[in-house]
Amino acid sequence: MSILRFWAATVRLYKNMITTHAEQTQSDVRRETSITVNGSLRTLRVEPRTTLLDALRDELALTGPKKSCDRGECGACTVHIEGRRILSCMTLAAMHDGQRITTIEGLESNDSLHPLQEMFIEHDGFQCGFCTSGQIMSAVAMIEEAKAGWPSAATTDVTKPFTMNDLSKAEIRERMSGNLCRCPCYPNIVAAVAQVAGRR
Amino acid sequence: MHAFTLSRPTDISAAIVAHAQNAQLAFIAGGTDLIGLMKDRVTLPDHLLDINRLPDMAQIEALSDGGLRIGALARMSDVAANPDVRSRFPVIAESLLFAASGQLRNMATIGGNIMQRTRCAYFRDEDDLPCNKRRPGSGCSARYGLNRNHAIFGWSDECVATHPSDLAVALSALDANVLVRGPGGQRSIPFTEFHLLPGNTAERDNVLKRGDLILAIEVPARSEGRASHYFKLRDRQSYEFALVSAAVAVAADRRRIGVVRIAMGGVAHKPWRLTATESALRGAPLDDTGALKAAIAASFAEAHPLAHNAFKIELAQRVVLRALETAGARI
Numbered sequence: 001m002s003i004l005r006f007w008a009a010t011v012r013l014y015k016n017m018i019t020t021h022a023e024q025t026q027s028d029v030r031r032e033t034s035i036t037v038n039g040s041l042r043t044l045r046v047e048p049r050t051t052l053l054d055a056l057r058d059e060l061a062l063t064g065p066k067k068s069c070d071r072g073e074c075g076a077c078t079v080h081i082e083g084r085r086i087l088s089c090m091t092l093a094a095m096h097d098g099q100r101i102t103t104i105e106g107l108e109s110n111d112s113l114h115p116l117q118e119m120f121i122e123h124d125g126f127q128c129g130f131c132t133s134g135q136i137m138s139a140v141a142m143i144e145e146a147k148a149g150w151p152s153a154a155t156t157d158v159t160k161p162f163t164m165n166d167l168s169k170a171e172i173r174e175r176m177s178g179n180l181c182r183c184p185c186y187p188n189i190v191a192a193v194a195q196v197a198g199r200r
Numbered sequence: 201m202h203a204f205t206l207s208r209p210t211d212i213s214a215a216i217v218a219h220a221q222n223a224q225l226a227f228i229a230g231g232t233d234l235i236g237l238m239k240d241r242v243t244l245p246d247h248l249l250d251i252n253r254l255p256d257m258a259q260i261e262a263l264s265d266g267g268l269r270i271g272a273l274a275r276m277s278d279v280a281a282n283p284d285v286r287s288r289f290p291v292i293a294e295s296l297l298f299a300a301s302g303q304l305r306n307m308a309t310i311g312g313n314i315m316q317r318t319r320c321a322y323f324r325d326e327d328d329l330p331c332n333k334r335r336p337g338s339g340c341s342a343r344y345g346l347n348r349n350h351a352i353f354g355w356s357d358e359c360v361a362t363h364p365s366d367l368a369v370a371l372s373a374l375d376a377n378v379l380v381r382g383p384g385g386q387r388s389i390p391f392t393e394f395h396l397l398p399g400n401t402a403e404r405d406n407v408l409k410r411g412d413l414i415l416a417i418e419v420p421a422r423s424e425g426r427a428s429h430y431f432k433l434r435d436r437q438s439y440e441f442a443l444v445s446a447a448v449a450v451a452a453d454r455r456r457i458g459v460v461r462i463a464m465g466g467v468a469h470k471p472w473r474l475t476a477t478e479s480a481l482r483g484a485p486l487d488d489t490g491a492l493k494a495a496i497a498a499s500f501a502e503a504h505p506l507a508h509n510a511f512k513i514e515l516a517q518r519v520v521l522r523a524l525e526t527a528g529a530r531i
Contacts (some may be wrong), residue, residue, distance in 0.1 A: 084306045092248075151297060159287050159290050176302075
């Protein structure tokens with residue numbers, strides 16, 4: 001039974017490789033897409049199937065956003081579109097023509113680190129570092145969401161206005177739950193975020 | 201991913217015609233479900249039509265009569281943060297906040313949320329295991345496989361999957377309407393009729409046809425909407441689909457229950473309304489836990505567990521009780 005299953009899986013694997021190759025050679029339907037990345041206008045020619053993550057990494061050599069699960073489950077690919085945090089692995093580059101994108105490479109200004117980058121170092125917010133750029137990009141936008149009064153699943157009463165005084169550690173943990181760390185540096189990450197948000 | 205073409209029209213009629221004429225075309229909005237399905241080769245459309253540039257589809261309108269109109273392209277995070285949504289229907293805001301992650305909520309749309317496909321692991325398996333929803337007629341791997349996360353109500357031997365949306369549970373409880381435009385014009389679909397039970401057509405999740413585009417969700421004014429709550433139980437505390445969830449809205453007069461609305465998630469192929477419980481609760485004292493429990497049990501006579509999920513029957517009743525008590529405290 002298990003040999004049969006293994007064989008069936010192998011056949012399917014090869015079949016998929018053949019189909020994928022045929023699909024790849026079938027059409028060149030690349031689209032011209034202009035995006036403003038970290039302040040500079042960049043024009044790319046990408047296939048519709050190219051994710052924003054692949055475009056950033058492979059076309060623009062911005063390897064800060066990481067490709068980890070590639071399924072929207074880990075947060076390592078987090079970047080900002082028009083200032084909002086999103087997962088670049090779950091969207092197509094060609095859908096963002098004309099938009100403004102910020103990656104971790106665009107966070108520092110005048111050669112000095114962003115306060116969150118400083119605090120990640122200060123609080124030992126990482127070990128292997130693979131999730132770090134996603135964590136930091138997520139946290140920067142998350143603090144803005146909290147400042148704008150957005151509630152979260154940790155908010156006791158969503159019918160009341162949310163203020164920065166309500167941004168407890170439990171709130172930070174809930175709001176950062178889309179970023180997984182396997183090392184896992186969660187307490188230190190929360191401490192770094194809390195300090196930057198003025199919630200120590 | 202497989203190769204496909206992409207168009208980004210700005211005209212709603214053109215989008216509808218294109219979808220009606222080409223069975224290999226799929227609409228894409230937030231993409232957070234569709235792109236995963238394409239990566240796992242569950243669905244392989246030849247052409248994607250990006251609907252994000254269609255006009256006037258992202259507004260959140262608080263209607264003067266107390267209702268809401270939420271555009272299909274409104275993002276989950278914007279709806280959850282909206283002050284009118286939070287005060288009129290906290291159950292909607294909570295159902296959104298308890299779903300996905302901050303990043304995904306900034307991408308995913310309201311229309312796409314109710315169109316999500318099941319999270320049944322067999323359906324999404326890259327090995328293409330038997331699944332009637334994925335390949336009609338191939339069988340159901342979950343029926344006698346691992347079915348801890350599956351349905352206890354309304355399933356068939358062809359499919360035991362559950363619907364993953366939290367928002368849909370809240371909208372079902374509130375008897376919202378789905379405003380749809382198709383080749384034949386515009387129509388409004390009552391939310392409880394929007395999703396389907398699997399029967400022997402497990403591949404069909406809902407009543408939409410080719411060329412149908414969701415324009416908006418309309419939530420009628422409900423005075424009990426203010427005293428509403430969404431309670432969700434999951435295997436981990438955050439960023440996870442529901443094991444069991446409940447949306448409740450309740451009105452009471454001198455602590456006796458008047459109108460009450462209850463729907464459950466994680467228990468069926470569609471949001472499951474507890475109509476027997478709703479009737480049994482009318483006139484019941486809101487602070488009498490024993491009476492509430494008895495009324496809740498009325499809807500569970502028709503529950504049929506699978507091999508691994510009998511625990512959901514007790515768990516679901518406790519979840520409904522908790523949601524009802526929390527909603528009741530908001531009166």
